[in-house]
Amino acid sequence: MTDKNSPQSPASPDSSPKDGEQALEERVNNRSHRPSSEAFREFMASSWGDRTPLGLARTGAADFVEDRHQKIGKVFEGERLVVPAGGLKVRSNDTDYRFRAHSAFAHLSGLEGEMEPDAVLVLHPNGEENQDSDATHEAILYFVPRASRTSEEFYADSRYGEFWVGARPSLAEMQAATGIRCEHIDTLKDALAKDAGAVQIRVVTNADSQVEALVNEVREQAGLPTGEDARQADDALTETLSELRLTKDRYEVREMEKAVAATKAGFESIIRSLPRTIGHPRGERVIEGAFASVAREYGNGLGYETIAASGNHANTLHWMDNSGTVEAGDLVLVDAGVELDSLYTADITRTLPVSGHYSATQAEIYDAVIEAADAAFERAKEPGVRFRNLHEAAQEVLARHLAEWGVLPVSVEESLSPQGQQHRRWMPHGTCHHLGMDVHDCAQARQEMYQDGLLEEGMVFTIEPGLYFRADDLAVPAEFRGIGVRVEDDIVMDALGKPRRLSEDIPRVREDVEEWMKEVQSRRD
Known part of the structure; x- marks a missing residue:
């Protein structure tokens, strides 16, 4: 006889949710009681005043990061360099540790404090369109900017939503703060794939597994070495970024x-x-x-x-x-x-x-x-x-x-x-x-x-x-x-x-x- 209050027996390894059952990874949200009616969504998107400017100050490192970009760029001239910030790390169940960016990303972006989980800095090699520039690379910061208050993200996304984590910077605000051109993270894949067959891509590994997987997907599609075959090239980037910090400005x-x-x-x-x-x-x-x-x-x-x-x-x-x-x-x-x-x-x-x-x-x-x-x-x-x-x-x-x-x-x-x-x-x-x-x-x-x-x-x-x-x-x-x-x-x-x-x-x-x-x-x- 089974006690009706006792835990269920563990599912077998090859079991899958039955029709109408929640997948295991979805159950962490069972504590949520967020309404989902169309009336709620319409009302939630209405009657908001003008946004108060976020007021991000220009970072103290902003005047120094370009020099850092060029020092690393000269070592890897003509190559695309991908430096992830990393993401949030789970502390227990659905709570995370406070975010702290990978040091190579922080050094090259100049971003401070808990900014900016899931962001990626890419140093793109300058091509024919930038022949007038002495720089070997152009830096672009890819991140998730704040969403419109008419979007579901605004109130429903506990990772990026303004109701949950506060106002996030816009692309323009982030660019003003860092001095680095900024783009939405959704454009990252296309940006990495540009000229991928002719341009080698290196990525800082062990910083963000999803970014690493994306880089390897682009490499594979372009016929470039991937995974362990690219390990030596990627390690050389990590090594050089580490040596760049041996002397401080x-x-x-x-x-x-x-x-x-x-x-x-x-x-x-x-x-x-x-x-x-x-x-x-x-x-x-x-x-x-x-x-x-x-x-x-x-x-x-x-x-x-x-x-x-x-x-x-x-x-x-x-x-x-x-x-x-x-x-x-x-x-x-x-x-x-x-x-x-x-x-x-x-x-x-x-x-x-x-x-x-x-x-x-x-x-x-x-x-x-x-x-x-x-x-x-x-x-x-x-x-x-x-x-x-x-x-x-x-x-x-x-x-x-x-x-x-x-x-x-x-x-x-x-x-x-x-x-x-x-x-x-x-x-x-x-x-x-x-x-x-x-x-x-x-x-x-x-x-x-x-x-x-x-x-x-x-x-x-x-x-x-x-x-x-x-x-x-x-x-x-x-x-x-x-x-x-x-x-x-x-x-x-x-x-x-x-x-x-x-x-x-x-x-x-x-x-x-x-x-x-x-x-x-x-x-x-």
Whole structure:
């Protein structure tokens, strides 16, 4: 006997809806009670006042994107380049995460914040009709502009409809904001197919599966390589777009400065919250929340999930659960960054004493990490220095301190050799990474351009050495166990080829940190 309220048995894999039954994918809308009468539709389309102009400001990057287009265009002259923004991603059932565009699209379009899901930027090769132009390509932005209020989309489309997501820009408004010619997304297929047999098409993969499928359909119809046969060509586009961001222009450096300033405000919010963390069952989440509120207020939100690691949790490099307690004598390692509306993010780590003062053992370890960071910074000043040399400079300092503490089982020289590396037990990560729209920016760049590349004007990167002594590490003195320290600063190479700390105003030296914490906690905000 079957309970009439029990769930139905799962359908067999080869079953299909019977006549009158809903398909499974349609059932997510069963909560909707939208009327469908013709009278409703007619009334819904009537009696609206004039539209208020959306008032989109010209984006800060608008004066810089054309130069970016031409730099990438010169590498792929005569080819059509397709750069999708990506679409919304489901969080649970029919609710999505807030949209964040693919970084290559954001960099080339200059669009900010949560604009513009499902858009596609195409760099079309200039042909005979553009012979008077020095540009190799013309950029066109394809997107879904706002619909008429007489359309069903206006009130019924939860993805694009104005009733659901607010007013969207028109083609003219978007063109004014970006400085890029704009077209309706419905024209994209025909635009891609133009001269497709004679013009190679490359697409940034893993950004939007539907756009990727459309490009492959056009390629197949034109007799061009598709799918895996085109993978090498597509990967070359992604690689070059990543390398394009290795050096930042003036606008990008200014945005990085703003992101760091906002991140300082976030850290000061954390410092004010520390007394409340002690004894809280989830003290680490109090820290996380203190930073997150500032990140959302000052910018687009978090550049990445905040690490708020107290005590031994600091020895888990990517501790993002932040579910632990905070004790008065702990160090709390906070790795956090604000992402601005422009999508540029800071990446700062400070290891703060919850009590406001470092113990003698904590101070000894902390000072060693600061010395390593300073050594990497000084190495960046040397002519002809390569990115990997900064890591080497920091490792030399850490290995020496570990030897002095008697925990290194071999000589400093042997540990630093490729055959040794024993010191890496206590710092298994790298010292530096590029920074920008992605917290680990330019990740698809070739090694000869990244780790083995020369430091150049406009490069923005981190310096973040650390020492991690896990609570169960019997190779170190008992007083070291459970202490983890990392200090991370954001650096830009200036016009003179010298490094400058973008995060210079966020105290980092131990005595300065203690004084900063005292001063912040004394304020009445």
